[in-house]
Amino acid sequence: MPRGEIPLDPDGGPLFEFAARLRKLREEAGRPTYRDLAQRAHYGIATLSSAAAGRQLPSLAVTLAYVRACGGDEREWKVIWQRTADACSGGDASAGDGKEQGDKGGAKPPYAGLFAFGEADAGFFFGREKLTGALVEHLKEKRLLVLFGASGSGKSSVLRAGVIPAFPEGSALVFTPGAHPLEECGSRLAARADCAPAPVHAGLAAEPGAFHRMVRRVLASRRDPGPGPEELLVVVDQFEEVFTLCRDVRERERFVAALVHAAQAPDSRARVALAVRSDFYTHCTRLPQLAEALPRAHHSVGPMTAEELRAVIVRPAARCRLTVESALLTALTADAHGRPGALPLLSHALLETWKRRRGNALTLTGYRAAGGFEGALTQTAEELYGALGESGKEVARRLFVRLVALGEGTEDTKRRVPRRELDNGPDTRFVLEQATRARLLTADGDHVEIAHEALIRCWPRLAGWLEEDRGQERLHRALTEATALWESMDHDPDTLYRGARLAAARELPPQVLTARERAFLDAGEAAARQEQQRDRDRLRRLRRLAGALVVLLVCAVTAAGFAVRAQGTVTRQRNEAVALRAAAESVRLSQHSPSLAVQIALAAYQRSPQGRTRDALLSTLSVASAGSGTLGSRPAGQAPAEHTPAGHAPALTADGRTLAMADGSRVVLWDMSDPLLPRRLGSPDADGVALNAIEFTGDGATLAGTGVDRVLRLWDVTDPRRPVLLSERPTGHTGPLYSIAVRRDGHIAATSSYDDTIRLWDIADPARPRLLDTLTGHEGNVKPVAFSPDGRTLASGADDGDVRVWDVTDPRHASPVTVLEGHRHFVDALAFSPDGRTLLSGSDDRTAKLWDISALPRHRELGELAAHTDIVTGVAFAPHGRTAVTVGVDSSVHVWDVTDRARPAHLAHLTNPRGTVKEVRPLAADGTFLTVTAHYSVQIWYTDLDRALADACDRVRTAIDRDAWARHFPRLDYAPPCPRRT
Structure with a gap:
């Protein structure tokens, strides 16, 4: 409430x-x-x-x-x-009315706003002296530095304004990788060596050692008189772009190999520093050369202390002979202390407060007039947007969305865009000029980008634009890349869109397309018309040939019989090929046109009932929730639900009828008796704290949850419409909490943490939870925990790659039973079978494993579920225990028959076009599972084919028309699978 x-x-x-x-x-x-x-x-x-x-x-x-x-x-x-x-x-x-004093007399502001501090700003860079010293010493000793930190932690500034000035002048080469890191690196080295970039790029692509030799050439080519630098400090800022923007895996690996080799060569004259966002650590471990060097090279940027924050606020002002009001200092320190990614928000708030200064004093009144800590950035963006006309607002929306790279299992990041990708109209130039003047965008040379990723997190309007249709944005990004490829290959017709890709791209709103993209689509349509004409000519020739065959059939009955059989085979093979192509297209269309996609998949299965068409039908029948969307197509005549479930952490009651979804700082309860028509119930009060794990007790009367503040909360949800907070108990964990598990009897709970421990809690009286025991033994972040059905055993997985099994019969004196070793990477998911004799584990090594734990401490590995091409993020058993489901970062849902645990059989490969699937839970209905994607959307999946076939037409609003049929089933008679829907 x-x-x-x-x-x-x-x-x-x-x-x-x-x-x-x-x-x-x-x-x-x-x-x-x-x-x-x-x-x-x-x-x-x-x-x-x-x-x-x-x-x-x-x-x-x-x-x-x-x-x-x-x-x-x-x-x-x-x-x-x-x-x-x-x-x-x-x-x-005058000091608090929102009017800026600006830079009176041309005074340079002492704060950088959203921009990173550069080498020229070193005199105003304070607060990171201790970290800067540690990084300089690291580089002098080891030559390779991989600096990890959250977005907004100040990685770029400490390298550019702290580390680089500590080395000789002119000894640094700074760049960001972009979409083509080898090309960017070659261009920068060639400019320093005063030579042509093409041979440098070719050399880097052919051999990693060329980078090392090119560094020596750069140092030798210095023309300035006097002694020059003896070594080159190569700083690669925003290194995560090699994952978010670079699509060529081979180029990515060669770029990393060149950097690592340059830093490790015995006669090296290069020192390499990489600045990487911390949520891309796992991505870095997948690059063999970098993974081997990480243990000795990595360093972390942590949050600032209160004293360091005071230095950031006061000392730049003091250098400009300004004073900071004590009340303002207190407010800023309180707002920024302990907050991840707070530095760009703090710097921008200080810059806006400086613009509203009174005399030579920065005041609390000016800070409040600027909008406060997060409000200053939002206010700047909203003032820019509000000052634009209607056409300018539409241009601003298209521009800012284009400058964001959508995350896949990670947060969205900024995207560096070449100017040629943007329309060159007056509205675009005006919006770009105004946004640059407001310090929201940076435009250097031929590229444009968002000043800092904090804008993506803190501007609600931009977040709303990105969430309205992420699938459409990905489709638009793919169109932009295809247009650039078409232009780079001199308008080669083989690079044009065809078929379903062309049809899907044509559904994009015309106003979001640039002139280049419209020209690309127009060329694709012209090529498609020419191809259709060729098909008609070919069909005409085939008809003439068929006439000739008829004459031959009259002359030779035997030959006629053979020809008839051959024609039947050809027709059957053609129909099967058409059905398979249509099935693949239906999955791609499901997020944009679900009703049409279901009909195409159903028709494809009816014409060719096989595994691929079955998987496509089950995939298109997933009931999806994407924020503003609906959970699938509802039966005709029923009213739409008021809201739909969304969030990142799900919890289901034992009967599968009540769902809890943690979404940021709140939890919402849903009645899932009918998955097609979820009904919103109550919302437990989390006091504004972001929750990361929730779980129901066995009877569904109590909900337990943990948040970023490391507090265990318990709610009474006996009446799910009016949940009541019963208790809040600090857990004592020293690291972030990952998950929570509750024993079926509702008396014991377990919490896992990145401090490598598990804590057991007595929650029999949920108003007074008590700590019972702390379990240690893992050598890495503890992630999933799960109780066995009888409550006597607890399983835990961790980043050390092990699954540990604990005897918790007496939770006050829990003891280790055994360790299941076999995974080669982090363990991310665990699930017990309903009989408690089998444990299923999922890992970053792309596999899930079945373990026989029926006679502990003896155990053995049974079958391996190996079908994913990326991290396995979630596992679950069906209530009857004969079926298991695994989900992963590769956007797929795999269904397995585990009746024979030693030889599991693959039943279905379902595809989620919305991207990474993070969690999976079984629902009450047999063969039905609930999943949650990385972007908080909820989907319901059917694995029972008979039920799917029976319900398919209930999802159809309008029967497929003849034009759509001809496009997806060419040369097949019009036969809509759901003809009575109108």
Whole structure:
């Protein structure tokens, strides 16, 4: 249940009256929730709720956004806000009215905003002296540094403004990899050596050692008089681009091999520093050369201490003879301390506060007028967007979305785009100029990119654009790459889109396409028409040939019989090929046109009932939830659900009828009695803390959860419409929590953590949970934990690649039983069979394994489930125990018959076109499973073919028309599989 607002202080003066009027406006608008207001206003929930709290005056931009969301009169509220600001500041609102002082007299700002500090900014770079010293010493001793840190932790700044100035002037080469890292590296080296880039690029592609030799050539080619640097410091910033932008695996491996070789050669004159986002650590371990060097080369950028944050805030201002108000220093330190990725937000808030300074003082009033910690960035972006006309807003949307690389199992990242990829119209040039002036974008030479990834996280409007249709954005990115390839190959017709890809690309809104992309699609359509004409000519010739065969048939009956049989074989083979192609197209169409996709898959299966067409039919029948979408197509005549489940951490009751989904800082309960029509129930209060794992007790009466604050929370969900928080208990873990498991009787819970431990809890009285025991033994982050059905055994998996089994019959004195060794990488998922005799584990080594644990401590490895091409992220048994399901990063769902555990049989390979599948849970209905993707969408999968065939036409809204049929089933008679749907 949402909590009521805190009563206003009647002695609050003008702020009391202002907040009271805002609350009255919200009442008159029907009292919408602050979550609904945030979606309308594009500001965060905390920003909007604090505007009506009466403790401080919100900025004018936040006030007007609040008023617009409630349907109020903006002109009237501008007057009300100005009057309140005057009353609060004694008639002088100049420092807090949102108007910038700007850079008076051409003064250089002491803060970089969203930009990373560069070598020229070293005099203003403070707070990282200890880390900088450690990195410099590391590089001087070991030559290779791989610097990991969260987005916004300051990796780029500490390398550019801290490490590089510690080396001789002119000894650094800094670049980002981009889509073609070898080409970018070759161009930078050639420029330093004053030679042509093509031979350098060719040499790097042919042999990793060429990089090492090219470094020596760069050092020898220095023309300036006097002694030059004896070594070259190569800094590769935003190294994660080799995974997000570079699609050529061979080029990626050769680029990394060249860097590692240059740093490890005995006579090396190069030192190499790589800056990588921490969520790409696993990606780095998959590169053999880099994985071998990581244990000795990696270093982490942690959060700043309070003293370091004070230095970041105060010392740059002091260098410009400015002062920082003590209240502002306290507020900034409190807002930034302990927050991951806080530095760009802090720097941008300081820059905006500097623009609103009073005299030579940075004040708390100016900070609040700028929008506060996260609000400053949102306010800057919203002011830019609001100042544009209608055409400019549409251009801004297309531009910012194009500058984001969509994550696959990782967060979205910024994308460096060449200017030639953008339309060169006046609107585009104007928006680009304004966004660059607002420091939201950077434009250097021939490329444009977002100033910092913090904008992706903190601008709700941009996040909304990205989530509206991620599938469409991926389709558009693929079209952009195909257009560039077509142009680079001199308009080669073999590179044009054909068939389903051309049809899907033509469904993109015309306004999002550039002139180059429209020309590419037009050329594809022209080529398709020519191909259709050739097909008609070919068919005409075939008909003439058939006439000749008829004459021959009259003359030779034997030959005629043979020809008839041959024609039947050819027709059957043709129909089978058409059906297989249509089945593959149906999966690609399922996320854009689910009704059409189901009919194509069903028709393909009816014409060629085999494994591939069956898998395609089951894949298209997945019931999907993608935020604003719906859980599949509903039966005709039934009303749509008010909302659909979404989140990243699922929990199901034992009967499969109640689902809990953790979505950021809240949990929502759903009635899943009918998976096609989920009904929203209650929302347990998590006090605004992001939850990462939840689980029901066996009777479904209690829900347990853990969050980023490392606190165990227990809710009474006996009435799922009105959940009640029973207790909050700090776990004592020193690292982030990964998962939670609850014993079936609901008395014992287990929590796992990145501090390499497991903790057992007595939750028999959920109002007073008690710590029972701490289990140690793993040598890496502990991830999944699971209780056996009888509750006597606990299994745990970790990054050390082992599965440990514990005897928890007496949870106060739990003891290790055995260790299951066999996986070659991290263990990410565990599940017990319903009889408790078998354990199923999933790993980063792309396999799942079945273990016989019926006679512990003796155990043995049974069958291996090896079908995935990437990390196995989730495993589950069906309630009857004869079927198992595995899901993974490769976007696939594999179904297995495990009746014979030593020889599991592959039953189905289902495809999720939305990308990575993270979690899987069995539902109450036999043969039905629920999965969660990396982008929080929920899907329901049928594995029972008979049920799928019976229900397929219930998903159809409009029968497939003749044109669509002819496009997907050429030369086959029109026979819609669901003809009665209209």
